[in-house]
Amino acid sequence: MxxxxxxxxxxxxxxxxxxxxxxxxxxxxxxxxxxxxxxxxxxxxxxxxxxxxxxxxxxxxxxxxxxxxxxxxxxxxAGVWPRLHAALLTELRRADLLDLGDCAVDGSHVRALEGGDHVGPSPVDRARPGSKHHLIVDRQGIPLTVALTGGNRHDVTQLLPLLDAIPPIRGLRGRPRRKPRRLYADQGYDFDKYRRLLWKRGIKPVIARWGVPHGSGLGKVRWVVEPSFAWLHQFKRLSIRYERRADLHQGLLELACSIICLRKLRLQT
Structure with missing residues (x-):
């Protein structure tokens, strides 16, 4: 080996x-x-x-x-991968390497060559079969949670499920953290309904609006999600979806997120 x-x-x-x-x-x-x-x-x-x-x-x-x-x-x-990811997030918070004040959310398309669950016609790839990876990251780009859907699912439909999927992150005294203070997103999340739902959860939505001229400044914080997708898709089994079973592809996504967290720990210790 x-x-x-x-x-x-x-x-x-x-x-x-x-x-x-x-x-x-x-x-x-x-x-x-x-x-x-x-x-x-x-x-x-x-x-x-x-x-x-x-x-x-x-x-x-x-x-x-x-x-x-x-x-x-x-x-x-057996649920090994989400528990591994949650344990590493706890280690990061204990080491003061996790910033849950400002988080960012986005989605990314991947081709699905073998079909299977959570596959749909991709609107950005000539309706070829595809899937989407949805990701929430902290201010440094550390993945907090990841989800898989069909390629034709709108990003905003996964906003609340993603927030619900953030594990309770311990590591410090007091209650475990499960939500960011502010959530940054691009124009794909520009719906007043979801802004109200985020406020109800105690999260300040910082979402770009359609029709607003470029230069809002939100990209200074929101950009971190793009390198996170690049780190995720450096694992070549994830850059194109081959697994027909959605749960196995989801498991590989969670394992990759855990490895990204572990790299961050190694760099700082």
Whole structure:
């Protein structure tokens, strides 16, 4: 197994969250189970390179791509990835590396070559099948939550579900934080109804308006979401959607967000 695929810091945080391995049968036990860290290396290899699961090199990774896919399926169904992301956000807040005062939200289109759940005709890609990644980030571009929808879903329809999906972020004394103070967004979110809903939640909406000349100054804060999408789509398995199952693609998105959080921790410690 290539050690660079699963660094020690990542494994230390993932291992406690994994479900226990099933007990081996006493009679006809079959092959030995591939170690969890080796299977995670297979998942990381596919996530980084974008190769098909069947083409993952077993001699490099340490297990077949099919084994890695099955472990991804099992761990996704067990809810490992959102718990990993929440744990890393807590670490960032404890280290004073998370700024929840100003957050930004946006969506990004990706092609969906294999179809599946949450796929629709993309309005920016000649109605080809596509999906959307929706993201909320803090002031430094750290992803707080990510969601997957069909390519034909309007960005604003996911605004409230995204806010609801932000995990309770602990790390400091007092109540855990679950919402930003101010939320920045582009003109795609320019609906007075959603401004009122944000105010009701105690969040100040700072949303660009249609027809207003360029130069509002909102881009000074809102721009951070664009590099975050670039970081996310550096994982080649996410720049184009190949997974037919939406939950598995969502799991890979959450794993990628966790890795981005871990990089931020490493840079500052």
């Amino acid at each position: 290539r050690s660079d695929l699963v660094p020690e810091g990542l494994w230390e945080r993932v291992a406690p969250l994994l479900p226990p391995a099933p007990e081996r049968r006493r009679r006809h036990p079959g092959r030995l189970r591939v170690p969890d860290r080796t299977a995670l290396a297979g998942i990381m290899y596919v996530l980084r390179t974008g190769v098909a699961w069947r083409d993952a090199p077993g001699e490099t990774v340490g297990c077949s791509g099919v084994t890695a896919w099955r472990r991804l399926r099992d761990w996704t169904e």
